[in-house]
Amino acid sequence: SDPHLVERARAAKARLGDKVFVLGHHYQRDEVIEFADVTGDSFKLARDAAARPEAEYIVFCGVHFMAESADILTSSRQQVILPDLAAGCSMADMASAEQVAECWDVLADAGVADVTVPVSYMNSSADIKAFTGRHGGTICTSSNAQRALEWAFSQGEKVLFLPDQHLGRNTAVRDLGIPLEECVVYNPHKPGGGLTAEQLRNARMILWRGHCSVHGRFSLESVEDVRARIPGVNVLVHPECKHEVVSAADHVGSTEYIIKMLDAAPAGSAWAIGTELNLVRRLAKAHPDKQIVFLDKTVCFCSTMNRIDLPHLVWALESLADGKTVNRIEVDAETEHFAKLALEQMLALP
Ligand code: 13P
Ligand code: SF4
Numbered sequence: 001s002d003p004h005l006v007e008r009a010r011a012a013k014a015r016l017g018d019k020v021f022v023l024g025h026h027y028q029r030d031e032v033i034e035f036a037d038v039t040g041d042s043f044k045l046a047r048d049a050a051a052r053p054e055a056e057y058i059v060f061c062g063v064h065f066m067a068e069s070a071d072i073l074t075s076s077r078q079q080v081i082l083p084d085l086a087a088g089c090s091m092a093d094m095a096s097a098e099q100v101a102e103c104w105d106v107l108a109d110a111g112v113a114d115v116t117v118p119v120s121y122m123n124s125s126a127d128i129k130a131f132t133g134r135h136g137g138t139i140c141t142s143s144n145a146q147r148a149l150e151w152a153f154s155q156g157e158k159v160l161f162l163p164d165q166h167l168g169r170n171t172a173v174r175d176l177g178i179p180l181e182e183c184v185v186y187n188p189h190k191p192g193g194g195l196t197a198e199q200l201r202n203a204r205m206i207l208w209r210g211h212c213s214v215h216g217r218f219s220l221e222s223v224e225d226v227r228a229r230i231p232g233v234n235v236l237v238h239p240e241c242k243h244e245v246v247s248a249a250d251h252v253g254s255t256e257y258i259i260k261m262l263d264a265a266p267a268g269s270a271w272a273i274g275t276e277l278n279l280v281r282r283l284a285k286a287h288p289d290k291q292i293v294f295l296d297k298t299v300c301f302c303s304t305m306n307r308i309d310l311p312h313l314v315w316a317l318e319s320l321a322d323g324k325t326v327n328r329i330e331v332d333a334e335t336e337h338f339a340k341l342a343l344e345q346m347l348a349l350p
Contacts, residue, residue, distance in 0.1 A: 001031035005310045009035050012317035020320060021055035023048060023070070025062035026255040027276040027305040032061045032313055041256040042066055042122045043141035047347070049074055057081055057320050060329070061308045063089045067329040068126040072336050072343060080329045081320065083312040087304050089123055091240075094210035095163035097127035099188040104135070106186075107160065107206070110197035116206065117156040119148050121164045123212075126331045126339045128162055133341035140346060142167060142239050142254035146175040147349045158203065160186075163210030170239045170246045172205045180243075185209050214302045215240035218274045222296035223248040226272040230293070236261060237274030237295065245274065255279060262287055277301045 013020065013035060023045050024036025033039060038048050042062075049058050049070035058080045060067040067082040074080065107113040118137035120128050129139055136155065140148030149171055152159045161168030165185055172178040183205040186193035200206065218241045226233055235249040236258055246252050251261060258275060265271065267289040273280045274295035284292040319326040331339065 001310050005314050006031075006034075009310065009314045009317060012314065012321045015321040016057070016317065018054060019056045020059060020317070021049075021052045021057070022059045023061060025066065025305065026259070026279045027302050028061045029278055029306060029309060030282060031310040032308055033282070035313060035317075036061060041141065041143055041254045042069075043143045043254070044256060046070065046073055046122070046141075046343070049080075053078070057325075059083065059313070059316060059320075061313065063087045063092075063304055064329065065089055065092045065123055065125060068331050068339075069122065069129070069343060071329050071331050072126065072129070072339050079325055081316055081325070082308075082327050082329050083316040084307045084309075085327050087307040089304055090213045091121075091123050091164055091210050092125055092128075095124060095128050095188070095208055097125070097131065100128055100131050100162065100208075103160070103186055103188065103193060103208075104131075106192050106195075107200060110200040112158060112200050115157040116160050117152040117158070118160045118162065119145075119152050119168075120162040120342065121145075121167055124163055126335050129339035129342050130335045131338075132162070133338035133343075133345075137342055138345040138349065139342045143256055144346065144349055145171040145239065148346065149176055151345075151349055153204075158206060160206045160208070162208040164212065164240055165207040165209055166211055166216070166242055166246075167239050168205060168207045169243050170241075170252065173243065174246065174252070178204055183207055212240040214276055214299060215274070216242065217299045218242070218245050218296050220244045220248055222274075223272075226293065226295060230270050230272065230291070233270040233272050233291075233293075234265075235272050235274070235295065241274050249274070259283065262290065262292065265290055276305065278305070 022037045024033045024039045050073040067080050071080040118132045118135050120132040122141045184203040185207050187209045236251040237249040270291040272295045280294045
């Protein structure tokens with residue numbers, strides 16, 4: 001990256017000192033990760049943000065829903081900054097507050113809302129988290145989805161899982177042993193979600209029809225191809241991948257899990273990784289003694305994660321150092337109250 005920008009980022013951070021705390025998600029560019037005080041998956045970063053009450057500014061190098069969650073979990077004195085406001089998440093955008101309210105009405109009409117517990121993936125807007133908190137549910141991330149579902153099924157007969165159908169299905173079937181037939185998909189673009197009342201009554205998992213545009217592109221063929229190309233390869237994928245991909249893989253887990261798995265892998269072992277490309281490239285560089293390949297060469301970066309680049313980070317840090325707040329992410333008080341209930345439920349999971 002541009003040495004001049006690196007120098008400016010360093011200088012701005014030094015001027016800010018302890019006033020700023022920079023968080024970097026594992027999918028961020030190398031040039032950004034270099035300036036992160038901590039890196040992590042979405043669960044770790046949510047906890048890390050909450051554990052820094054002395055920092056006036058939390059600069060979140062990640063996507064919008066992560067910055068919102070950090071704002072909810074930090075004190076109102078602290079300001080959460082997203083270096084580029086266009087860093088959203090296509091999956092989070094697949095569930096709007098209106099659509100989810102309508103879905104809840106559909107469940108009520110079918111007579112199942114009272115026995116349904118909402119579980120929402122961290123990758124959702126603050127509005128969806130507030131809906132979840134209002135209805136006694138919990139947030140989950142890819143590293144605690146199993147515990148979240150187990151807890152939810154101790155509270156009710158059914159789970160409405162938002163917005164990632166793949167994480168919901170993979171966790172229900174693989175980790176809880178729920179039969180595939182007991183998972184139905186609610187399509188917000190169809191009347192009644194495209195489901196009959198009877199289907200809703202028979203289902204245990206009601207999956208929102210959302211997906212990640214990056215992980216959704218890994219295919220069963222990509223797993224078969226890499227196994228043919230590299231005999232003995234270990235296929236390690238993120239649970240946002242389709243069920244057929246996850247079923248064909250050797251290991252499944254969050255970004256933090258993927259990193260730990262490779263740290264523990266023996267020298268000389270071969271790995272094909274199905275997650276975002278910035279992380280896979282960094283892992284390959286960090287482990288020259290192992291063969292680490294990207295599961296499918298036709299899949300690329302998460303375009304919104306990549307919007308946070310060094311020029312945006314430098315601009316945000318220099319503005320803050322000059323006393324000017326830019327790109328603050330602030331969740332309104334009512335939304336925050338209910339979203340916090342659901343986030344705190346997650347943090348309290350056994
Ligand atoms: P984790 O960091 O929780 O594994 O999530 C992956 C992701 O897609 C974040 O956007
Ligand atoms: Fe959203 Fe997928 Fe990008 Fe994560 S990788 S921010 S889920 S689009």
